[in-house]
Amino acid sequence: MNASDPQPPAAGGANPAPAAHRDGALQPPVVSLRGIRKAFDGKTVLDGLDLDIRHGEFLTLLGPSGCGKTTVLRLIAGFEQADAGSIHIDGRDVAGLPPDARHVNTVFQNYALFPHLTVHGNVAFGLEMKKVPRGEIDARVADALATVQLAGYEKRRPHELSGGQQQRVALARALVNRPRVLLLDESLSALDYKLRKQMQGELKALQRKLGITFVFVTHDQEEALAMSDRVVVLDAGRIAQQGPPREIYERPASLFVARFVGEANVMDGTLLHVQAHGDAPANCRWNGGTQPATVDIGGVAFRVRAPAGSHAGQAVAVVVRPEDMRVYGPGEPLPDGMAHFSGRIVERTYKGATLDSVIETSSGLRLIASEFFDEDAPDFDHPLGEPVRVSWVADWETVLPRDTAGAR
Amino acid sequence: MQHVFRRASTGLIALWLAVFVLLPTLMVVATSLLTRHDSHFVSLPLTLDNYARLFDPLYAGVLVDSFGLAALATVLCLLVGYPFAWIVARARAPWRHLLLLLVIVPFWTNSLIRAYAVKLVLATNGALNSALFALGYSGEPLQLLYTPFAVVAGLVYVLLPFMILPLYAVIEKLDPRLLEAAADLGAGRLQRFVRVILPLTLPGIVAGGVLVFLPALGLFYVSDVLGGAKDLLVGNLVKNQFLVARDWPFGAAASVTLVVLMGLLLWAWSASARRANQRIGEP
Numbered sequence: 309m310n311a312s313d314p315q316p317p318a319a320g321g322a323n324p325a326p327a328a329h330r331d332g333a334l335q336p337p338v339v340s341l342r343g344i345r346k347a348f349d350g351k352t353v354l355d356g357l358d359l360d361i362r363h364g365e366f367l368t369l370l371g372p373s374g375c376g377k378t379t380v381l382r383l384i385a386g387f388e389q390a391d392a393g394s395i396h397i398d399g400r401d402v403a404g405l406p407p408d409a410r411h412v413n414t415v416f417q418n419y420a421l422f423p424h425l426t427v428h429g430n431v432a433f434g435l436e437m438k439k440v441p442r443g444e445i446d447a448r449v450a451d452a453l454a455t456v457q458l459a460g461y462e463k464r465r466p467h468e469l470s471g472g473q474q475q476r477v478a479l480a481r482a483l484v485n486r487p488r489v490l491l492l493d494e495s496l497s498a499l500d501y502k503l504r505k506q507m508q509g510e511l512k513a514l515q516r517k518l519g520i521t522f523v524f525v526t527h528d529q530e531e532a533l534a535m536s537d538r539v540v541v542l543d544a545g546r547i548a549q550q551g552p553p554r555e556i557y558e559r560p561a562s563l564f565v566a567r568f569v570g571e572a573n574v575m576d577g578t579l580l581h582v583q584a585h586g587d588a589p590a591n592c593r594w595n596g597g598t599q600p601a602t603v604d605i606g607g608v609a610f611r612v613r614a615p616a617g618s619h620a621g622q623a624v625a626v627v628v629r630p631e632d633m634r635v636y637g638p639g640e641p642l643p644d645g646m647a648h649f650s651g652r653i654v655e656r657t658y659k660g661a662t663l664d665s666v667i668e669t670s671s672g673l674r675l676i677a678s679e680f681f682d683e684d685a686p687d688f689d690h691p692l693g694e695p696v697r698v699s700w701v702a703d704w705e706t707v708l709p710r711d712t713a714g715a716r
Numbered sequence: 717m718q719h720v721f722r723r724a725s726t727g728l729i730a731l732w733l734a735v736f737v738l739l740p741t742l743m744v745v746a747t748s749l750l751t752r753h754d755s756h757f758v759s760l761p762l763t764l765d766n767y768a769r770l771f772d773p774l775y776a777g778v779l780v781d782s783f784g785l786a787a788l789a790t791v792l793c794l795l796v797g798y799p800f801a802w803i804v805a806r807a808r809a810p811w812r813h814l815l816l817l818l819v820i821v822p823f824w825t826n827s828l829i830r831a832y833a834v835k836l837v838l839a840t841n842g843a844l845n846s847a848l849f850a851l852g853y854s855g856e857p858l859q860l861l862y863t864p865f866a867v868v869a870g871l872v873y874v875l876l877p878f879m880i881l882p883l884y885a886v887i888e889k890l891d892p893r894l895l896e897a898a899a900d901l902g903a904g905r906l907q908r909f910v911r912v913i914l915p916l917t918l919p920g921i922v923a924g925g926v927l928v929f930l931p932a933l934g935l936f937y938v939s940d941v942l943g944g945a946k947d948l949l950v951g952n953l954v955k956n957q958f959l960v961a962r963d964w965p966f967g968a969a970a971s972v973t974l975v976v977l978m979g980l981l982l983w984a985w986s987a988s989a990r991r992a993n994q995r996i997g998e999p
Contacts, residue, residue, distance in 0.1 A: 387896055422895040424915045433911070434901035477822040485901065 328535035343393035355545040370532040371542035413482035421466040452484035577605035606671030623710035633677035648699040748968035766969035786932035793879040801883035811923035828898035870938040879924035886920030
């Protein structure tokens with residue numbers, strides 16, 4: 309419903325919109341999908357998808373496998389035809405237009421480099437198809453290879469290159485055609501962790517430098533948050549939420565998004581009291597604003613911000629990120645009047661930068677708290693079994709109506 | 717124990733090859749260098765005359781015609797086999813297995829019998845002419861049997877599976893994403909075929925070509941049954957010299973020449989396959 313409606317460009321949010329967004333708001337979208345439906349063998353993959361891709365933005369389609377994200381990419385590229393709905397690229401309806409007639413290029417998941425051609429032959433392929441003069445081809449290929457830092461590799465064959473190098477050739481092969489939109493299908497997932505991190509940074513820098521619209525498909529939420537101007541979270545063929553990475557992470561619109569993007573403590577509660585809507589502060593930026601409210605979670609009353617339209621007695625889910633949880637040992641004073649659970653530490657996991665604790669509250673909840681090491685807090689390290697009090701930083705929770713929280 | 721077994725088995729294989737491959741081959745080579753004898757088949761003195769006679773226009777003509785017919789049969793097999801192998805390789809699972817089975821089923825029948833089956837179809841009062849008359853054709857019945865056409869038809873029919881199977885193997889391995897990548901980069905149907913499919917399936921084309929061309933030179937019974945009593949293939953020449961003309965030394969010389977030519981072709985094929993492999997490399 310509200311999440312799948314095309315949303316106005318995020319303006320005046322907490323983080324300043326990048327330049328691409330401001331331009332994009334003025335220009336018509338580069339790619340526009342309307343009411344896209346697609347089924348394979350009777351199984352619905354996309355169910356009435358609407359999506360506008362703005363010029364120059366780095367858009368990421370994020371979702372679990374089978375959510376339809378790759379299908380969106382293949383529809384834009386022209387490898388699949390939609391069962392219903394329309395796709396416009398640069399304002400032109402591309403229905404029935406084959407891939408070779410569309411001005412978009414794809415970086416495939418496993419690169420799909422031509423094994424019988426050299427690096428030069430691979431990168432030159434698209435230009436040769438367009439009958440670009442030889443001299444210009446050589447210049448542009450050299451330029452593209454320099455862009456991906458592979459100058460001097462022209463005569464190598466794909467099988468002589470490492471995974472990261474093949475990835476760069478695939479990128480150069482697509483970019484050399486100066487596409488309107490570059491489609492990247494899980495392009496980094498075959499690389500090892502370190503190389504993936506490095507390529508994430510390089511991709512983002514490249515996209516800024518070239519100003520080409522990137523549409524990136526991934527199931528890796530960390531990758532999506534790190535690179536994108538805008539993240540579109542897909543769930544079962546529908547858009548669950550879209551927005552800047554920070555908004556997706558901090559203000560998940562549904563339990564699905566909260567759980568899929570990062571870790572989350574999800575606590576069931578009942579609203580006890582909701583302040584009238586007019587009293588809400590002006591800095592509302594999500595779902596038409598929030599209202600101060602009190603929620604009962606396992607017998608403890610917390611002050612929270614409930615979504616507009618909430619009412620007393622309503623069942624809700626309160627979502628708090630592990631790093632926003634606060635754990636207080638026996639000797640540590642709690643800030644005045646802070647509502648909290650009592651419980652004890654049942655699990656501890658050392659993660660290098662953080663220490664993750666699982667706390668079981670007296671009401672039976674299991675909560676995860678992620679704490680950063682702090683040289684100034686000597687009793688930071690809570691031993692197993694220690695009685696603790698748990699709460700979270702005020703206002704950093706997300707309250708979701710329980711009825712929409714049903715899906716996963 | 718295992719050591720002994722391995723020695724025994726390699727020894728047995730070596731003995732087998734020596735007795736049934738090396739010795740007969742040497743005997744054929746030796747025969748080709750001897751002189752014809754009416755009662756003993758062969759006799760001294762040693763001579764190269766048998767090889768010289770192969771350059772006689774009559775026999776050289778057989779060699780040239782035979783290569784021509786075999787080449788024609790190979791090209792036809794490729795033209796028919798390539799699309800068929802493509803369809804089989806791209807068919808869905810149950811259909812793919814059924815189609816492959818249909819390719820292999822003819823192997824269960826002796827190919828001599830299948831040559832007679834082709835004869836029944838092509839004969840003057842055979843199935844093809846009957847069908848033509850049934851469709852209203854009223855001229856002279858077509859004389860198809862005992863022509864080079866019939867021989868080529870027979871060769872294509874008998875040898876087609878040897879073209880389809882290696883082609884199927886390479887096409888099945890062809891990554892469809894490479895074709896999507898080519899289309900993505902602006903290649904139309906023809907460009908995709910010429911620039912991606914053809915180079916990547918070339919090893920299968922060459923393998924199929926060798927597997928059809930070499931046997932086609934020697935399948936004397938196809939030519940005997942469908943081509944009439946003419947020496948159309950080198951294989952017929954060899955057979956007739958041994959069984960009809962009783963000129964063993966000359967038949968042996970023709971046979972050795974054929975083996976050498978085939979060997980050269982196989983060498984050329986493996987050299988080109990090695991080059992192609994180097995080019996494509998292991999993924």
